[in-house]
Amino acid sequence: MATIRIPTPLRPYTGNNAQVSVQGNTIGAALSHLTEQHPELRPHLFEGDKLRSFVNIYLNQEDVRYLEGAETEIGEGDTLMIIPSIAGGN
Amino acid sequence: MLKLTEPLHNQIKAHGAASYPFEGCGLLLGRVENGDNVVAAVRPLPNTWPVEAEKPVRFLIDPKAWQQVEMEAMMNELDVIGIFHSHPDDVPVASPRDLAWASWSGYSYLITQVLAGKPTFSRSWQLKEDRSGFEEEVIEEIGGGDTARLGD
Numbered sequence: 001m002a003t004i005r006i007p008t009p010l011r012p013y014t015g016n017n018a019q020v021s022v023q024g025n026t027i028g029a030a031l032s033h034l035t036e037q038h039p040e041l042r043p044h045l046f047e048g049d050k051l052r053s054f055v056n057i058y059l060n061q062e063d064v065r066y067l068e069g070a071e072t073e074i075g076e077g078d079t080l081m082i083i084p085s086i087a088g089g090n
Numbered sequence: 091m092l093k094l095t096e097p098l099h100n101q102i103k104a105h106g107a108a109s110y111p112f113e114g115c116g117l118l119l120g121r122v123e124n125g126d127n128v129v130a131a132v133r134p135l136p137n138t139w140p141v142e143a144e145k146p147v148r149f150l151i152d153p154k155a156w157q158q159v160e161m162e163a164m165m166n167e168l169d170v171i172g173i174f175h176s177h178p179d180d181v182p183v184a185s186p187r188d189l190a191w192a193s194w195s196g197y198s199y200l201i202t203q204v205l206a207g208k209p210t211f212s213r214s215w216q217l218k219e220d221r222s223g224f225e226e227e228v229i230e231e232i233g234g235g236d237t238a239r240l241g242d
Contacts, residue, residue: 009193009194044194061161081161083160085151085193086151086156086173086191087151088184088192089148
């Protein structure tokens with residue numbers, strides 16, 4: 001099982017858990033298992049079938065976009081982090 | 091509500107002044123207590139907006155930098171609870187661009203006005219649940235006992 005760390009604003013949708021254990025051999029499968037366990041999370045992470053544009057997934061400190069995206073393989077003990085892109089301005 | 095101490099607010103204001111005339115930005119670390127975001131530390135970060143000439147009116151936080159701060163927070167049993175940035179020579183009001191590039195409801199968006207290089211005051215905002223806009227949240231100075239708009 002891998003672990004996904006949940007950003008603070010999304011914890012109300014995971015029963016206030018900061019970390020959720022997930023099954024699956026890929027990033028895509030792990031995220032699917034996460035949202036199966038906590039369906040209210042899904043609209044905050046996905047738009048249709050794709051991750052929202054501001055949502056980044058890190059696997060052990062690497063952005064999975066620079067690995068193999070949803071197909072990136074994960075293993076026992078891996079930690080995933082959900083990190084937003086934030087910009088703004090006056 | 092956003093709670094922070096005066097020294098932490100001064101650190102945020104100093105980063106806004108040091109970044110002038112560009113927007114300065116960073117992350118608020120702390121805990122959510124009874125629905126309030128309570129700041130325990132601040133982490134100024136580089137404004138990585140890619141167009142230098144637009145940095146007086148734009149900011150961007152590198153997700154990799156955010157990820158590293160998130161790791162640091164986790165190791166210190168804290169969380170990222172908000173984002174701060176400065177508005178050089180303009181009001182500290184969440185803008186349409188802040189809205190367009192916001193993420194999730196729950197983070198505090200603390201904005202500090204910097205006039206001619208000098209920080210003045212800050213206001214804090216929360217993204218509405220339906221992402222239709224921001225609403226202002228009260229800033230309370232921890233230990234001061236008073237609810238105030240810090241920096242006035």
